[in-house]
Amino acid sequence: PEQRKALLATLKREADVIAMLKTGGGKSMLAIIPAIMDKYSAVVVFLPLKSLMTDWKRKLDAMKVNFQVYDPSRRLSPHANLILVSIDQARFKTWRQYLAEFNEIIPVKRMVIDEAHLALLAEDFRVSMRDLHELRQVDAQLILLTGTMPQSSIAALKEMFGLADTTIEIRESINRPELEYIMRQPAQSNTLEIKTIQIVEQEQEQWTTKDRGLVFVTYLDDGRSLSQRTSWPFYNGSQDMDDASRVQHYNDWRSGKSPVMICTSAFSTGNDYPHVRLVVHLKTPLEMSEIIQAQGRAGRDGLPARCYIL
Structure with a gap:
């Protein structure tokens, strides 16, 4: 019901929307369906993480939805009305210039910001996202998507994005009864790797060929x-890893070539592979929201999954 309410509010375009839908709740449809239904207007999707860009591209390709990814080296094409853009790139004057030119040809009526809660968490995200309200140089509805947003943070989010009091807020329960949460007693750092490997091997004995596992680390080392x-692949957002390597790790994991992948919080958002049976946190994350986001990757098919914190 909440997804339907959010979609109707997006289609009516009478007010801005904050859609707080649980993982797997169909948040991306709030951008995709308007783009399909109204070919004479455009939808811009701002993405704060590289893993989100990879996942959106894969999802749109699978659905055969026409889209384009913003490239600062060339102007936007009028032949695709769904535009994906990295928030980092949207900060620059070139994007605003190209967007203004594109808007003269195809009006941009909706701007979607995925995982908008990230604007309130880390300083690097705040720097990239704090000026996005200025992009409303075009008459566009703003739709904020999140699966992790306490009610107490809504006012700060509205202020950051310049949202009016008339903004429509739609909240879905994020209760996940299919997930089992397991907190292991504190252990010496030098034993955590062994414990992690033991847990993964034990859990893997019960997996089918489509089941996957993720091990989240707080520190690159x-x-x-x-x-x-x-020999598990390590997905991270550091400058030491290029985009091609990230995509390769993701594809190897998703295809089952490497059923288990190590990752940082760079992968905790956006991945929608449904059959994640196991999420392990090797050492406690620095932010509670990181735990919620990462564990939200598990059990998206509605079947039981386990989430460990070591």
Whole structure:
């Protein structure tokens, strides 16, 4: 019901929308359906993470939805009315110029910001996202998507994005009864890798060929060490890894070539593979929201999954 309410509010375009839908709740449809239904207007989707860009592209390709990804080296094409753009690139004057030119040909009526709660969390996201309200140089509805937003943060989010009091808020329960949460007693750092490997091997015995596991690390050195020890791919957002390597790791994991992947919080948002049976946090994350986001990757098919914190 909440997804339907959010979609209707988006289609009516009478007010801005904050859609707080649980993981797997169909948030992306709030951008895709308007773009399909109204070919004479455009939808811009702002993405704060590279993993989100990868996932949106895969999803749109699978659905055979026509779209384009903003490239600063060329102008926007009028032949695709659904535009994906990295929030980092949207900060620059070139994007605003190209958007204004595009808007003269096809009016941009909706702007969607995926995982909008990230604007309130880390400083690097705040720097990239804090000026996005200025993009409303065009007469566009703003739709904020999130699966992790406490009610107490809504006012701050509205202020950051310049939303009016008339903004429509739609909230869905994020209760996940299919997930089992397991907190292990504190242990010495030098034993955590062994414990992680033991848990993964134990859980894998019950998996089918489509089941997957994710091991989240807070620190890059932990990820590199575990990857070296296990040969599991390590997905991270550091400058040491290029986009091609990230895509390769993601594809190897999704296809089952590497059923288990190590990752940082760079992968905690956006991935919608449904059969994640296991999420392990190697060391406690720095933010509670990181735990919620990462564990939200598990059990999206509605079947039981386990979430460990070591």
